[in-house]
Amino acid sequence: MNPLVQPDPGLFxxxxxxxxxxxxxxxxxxxxxxxxxxxxxxxxxxxSLDDAKRATEEMERLRRESAEIIxxxxxxxxxxxxxxxxxxxxxxxxxxxxxxxxxxxxxAAAERxxxxxxxxxxxxxxxxxxxxxxxxxxxxxxxxxxxEDNRVMIDEMIGSLGRH
Amino acid sequence: MVDYVSQDHAPAAxxxxxxxxxxxxxxxxxxxxxxxLIHFPLVFGIDLSVTKHVMMLWIxxxxxxxxxxxxxxxxxxxxRLVPTGFMNALxxxxxxxxxxxxxxxxxxxxxxxxxxxxxxxFLFILCANAIGLIPIFEVAGxxxxxxxxxxxxxxxxxxxxxxxTATANFxxxxxxxxxxxxxxxxxGTKANGFIQHWKNLVPSGLAWPIYILLIPIxxxxxxxxxxxxxMRLAANMTGGHIAILAIxxxxxxxxxxxxxxxxxxxxxxxxxxxxxxxxxxxxMIVVLVQAYVFALLSAVFIGMAIHAHH
Numbered sequence: 432m433n434p435l436v437q438p439d440p441g442l443f444x445x446x447x448x449x450x451x452x453x454x455x456x457x458x459x460x461x462x463x464x465x466x467x468x469x470x471x472x473x474x475x476x477x478x479s480l481d482d483a484k485r486a487t488e489e490m491e492r493l494r495r496e497s498a499e500i501i502x503x504x505x506x507x508x509x510x511x512x513x514x515x516x517x518x519x520x521x522x523x524x525x526x527x528x529x530x531x532x533x534x535x536x537x538x539a540a541a542e543r544x545x546x547x548x549x550x551x552x553x554x555x556x557x558x559x560x561x562x563x564x565x566x567x568x569x570x571x572x573x574x575x576x577x578x579e580d581n582r583v584m585i586d587e588m589i590g591s592l593g594r595h
Numbered sequence: 596m597v598d599y600v601s602q603d604h605a606p607a608a609x610x611x612x613x614x615x616x617x618x619x620x621x622x623x624x625x626x627x628x629x630x631x632l633i634h635f636p637l638v639f640g641i642d643l644s645v646t647k648h649v650m651m652l653w654i655x656x657x658x659x660x661x662x663x664x665x666x667x668x669x670x671x672x673x674x675r676l677v678p679t680g681f682m683n684a685l686x687x688x689x690x691x692x693x694x695x696x697x698x699x700x701x702x703x704x705x706x707x708x709x710x711x712x713x714x715x716x717f718l719f720i721l722c723a724n725a726i727g728l729i730p731i732f733e734v735a736g737x738x739x740x741x742x743x744x745x746x747x748x749x750x751x752x753x754x755x756x757x758x759x760t761a762t763a764n765f766x767x768x769x770x771x772x773x774x775x776x777x778x779x780x781x782x783g784t785k786a787n788g789f790i791q792h793w794k795n796l797v798p799s800g801l802a803w804p805i806y807i808l809l810i811p812i813x814x815x816x817x818x819x820x821x822x823x824x825x826m827r828l829a830a831n832m833t834g835g836h837i838a839i840l841a842i843x844x845x846x847x848x849x850x851x852x853x854x855x856x857x858x859x860x861x862x863x864x865x866x867x868x869x870x871x872x873x874x875x876x877x878x879m880i881v882v883l884v885q886a887y888v889f890a891l892l893s894a895v896f897i898g899m900a901i902h903a904h905h
Contacts, residue, residue, distance in 0.1 A: 433620065433624075435620060435623065436765070439625065439642075439646070439764070439766040440641045440642075440766075441643045441644060441649075442648055442649060442764065442766040442770075443767075443770045444641065445649045445652065445770075446652060446761075446767045446769075446770025446771060447770045447773065447774060449649075449652045450656075450770065450771060453656040453659065453660060453719060456664075457660065457663060457664070457714075457715055458711040458715070460667070460668070461663045461664050461667040462689075462710065462714060462715075463711070464667065465667045465670070465671070465686075466689070466693065466711075468670075468671055469686070469693075470707075472676050
């Protein structure tokens with residue numbers, strides 16, 4: 432028989448034995464640990480990429496948040512400045528109004544006092560005039576004075592009034 | 596068979612009658628069981644003596660075993676898994692087999708179970724194919740003839756007989772295909788249960804007369820697949836070698852025809868060597884493709900048993 436088509440059960444069996452032995456040894460000592468390591472590395476790379484992505488997203492979120500916070504702070508600061516400015520303005524107006532009112536009150540009080548003083552002085556003058564009139568009258572009554580004397584005396588009296 | 600192997604086959608030894616056919620067959624077939632490298636007694640009528648192809652299988656297995664385990668161990672011993680040197684290539688092969696051959700066919704769930712088998716098929720067949728392209732024994736034969744002059748019955752001299760490509764022998768490829776055959780049954784049984792696996796062989800819910808036709812066809816298909824694996828690999832590995840040897844035979848045929856050795860050398864330099872180089876280059880592709888095809892088809896058949904879509 433042509434050796435190319437010669438059945439050889441021995442070789443057939445040796446092939447199976449050799450291959451299965453090789454398969455068993457390689458599986459135990461090479462493929463299982465290697466495939467496990469490759470799988471683990473793959474998982475780790477995937478996890479790292481996920482982590483990196485999450486970190487980037489987190490950073491982006493924080494950046495956006497901080498930008499928002501800064502923007503809000505700006506707005507708030509502007510609002511505070513505006514309100515303080517308004518308060519100041521209002522306070523100034525208030526103070527101004529109050530001062531004006533006080534000044535007016537002081538002026539009014541002074542005027543009132545002056546009027547009162549003037550009135551009192553007029554009363555005083557009138558009372559003194561009456562007292563003098565009474566004194567003159569009594570003097571006139573005690574001494575028999577003539578019309579002439581009386582006139583002189585009234586003149587003196589008026590003269591003294593004028594001196595007052 | 597005795598006629599083919601018991602005679603001294605070297606062309607130079609018979610310058611007066613060069614039989615190209617005999618020489619070619621001698622160079623691609625196994626060494627004879629009557630001249631084994633290591634003789635073993637019969638076991639149940641089977642001669643388990645170690646022939647050239649058994650030795651080649653052992654050499655290939657040993658080389659793969661040592662190289663792979665050493666590189667993988669060295670790789671896994673590091674605290675950071677950085678592949679270097681040969682490990683780069685091995686890792687690429689492992690990932691390719693896992694992600695492009697096994698996973699698409701058997702599915703994610705069974706990938707880790709069947710990757711070792713397909714990976715071993717691929718590496719073993721690839722190396723067994725490739726070692727046949729390296730003229731180790733031709734160089735050893737030259738050394739023996741002109742330098743060492745060992746005895747005719749020495750181990751080296753006996754090891755020179757027969758082809759170096761074990762996968763060109765259909766007994767070897769049948770051995771590998773039978774492993775695929777049982778792996779398919781095992782895969783189907785593990786995935787679907789023993790009874791369901793055999794039920795999956797034919798579609799359910801057909802009229803009974805169709806089954807009379809279908810069951811034998813499907814059973815035949817089950818057996819044809821490993822047969823096709825066997826023949827495809829063996830024939831491809833044999834074919835290229837025969838082509839190279841036939842073209843190189845022109846050197847001796849022309850020398851014999853002209854009666855002048857320089858005519859043969861001229862034909863060799865002008866025609867045989869360039870063509871043989873070209874065919875060898877083609878063979879390098881075939882070696883890779885056939886290893887890939889065998890491993891891929893094994894993965895496909897295993898996947899078909901796991902996902903029986905009827």
